[in-house]
Amino acid sequence: xxxxxxxxxxFQLKEDIKKYLTQEGIxxxxxxxxxxxxxxxxxxxxHNVAKxxxxxxxxxxxxxxxxAEGICMIANKVKGVRAAIGYNKFAAETSRTDDDANVxxxxxxxxxPEYARTILKLWLETNFSNEPRHQKRLEKMRKxxxxxxx
Numbered sequence: 703x704x705x706x707x708x709x710x711x712x713f714q715l716k717e718d719i720k721k722y723l724t725q726e727g728i729x730x731x732x733x734x735x736x737x738x739x740x741x742x743x744x745x746x747x748x749h750n751v752a753k754x755x756x757x758x759x760x761x762x763x764x765x766x767x768x769x770a771e772g773i774c775m776i777a778n779k780v781k782g783v784r785a786a787i788g789y790n791k792f793a794a795e796t797s798r799t800d801d802d803a804n805v806x807x808x809x810x811x812x813x814x815p816e817y818a819r820t821i822l823k824l825w826l827e828t829n830f831s832n833e834p835r836h837q838k839r840l841e842k843m844r845k846x847x848x849x850x851x852x
Contacts, residue, residue, distance in 0.1 A: 703730070703754075703758060704729065704826075705751045706730055706732045706763075707733045707750055707766070708734075708735060708747055708766035709744040709773070711744075711766075712765070712808065712809075713738045713766070714738075715808060715815060719764065722822070733751055744773040745772070745776050751805065752777040753780055756781060762806070762826075765777060766807070766810045767810060768811040770789070770809035770810075771807075771809075774786070774807035777805045783804060784805065785807055786803040787809070788807065788822070789812065789813075790821065791820065794821045795824050795828050798825055798828035800836050802836070802840055808822070
């Protein structure tokens with residue numbers, strides 16, 4: 703399952719991406735915000751999406767805020783989440799091949815809907831490389847999470 707969440711600054715891009723996902727037959731669940739609401743907080747939506755992704759193996763998340771920074775920060779606070787900002791195709795692709803990102807963060811005030819769809823399509827179609835050097839780094843992160851140091 704693909705879980706979506708956004709604050710007001712990412713709301714319009716999220717709504718556009720929902721149309722694209724529906725058109726492509728990609729299953730998703732929108733965890734909010736359900737309507738444009740100035741003054742809402744990315745913390746709430748980023749955290750909700752991250753919790754669901756961490757809980758359900760094989761699921762992914764897609765979150766939006768103005769610059770994608772804040773919502774990415776909160777998503778990465780959840781154990782088991784590897785959130786990455788997809789500011790361009792290279793960043794999105796390598797977040798999957800190198801880092802096995804399970805949450806993509808998109809900046810609603812930066813990307814056009816067309817480019818965001820291109821980035822998302824690439825991210826969804828890209829698998830983790832399983833290269834030993836990348837596996838080693840992910841294992842280090844898992845150990846730090848288990849120790850409670852991150």
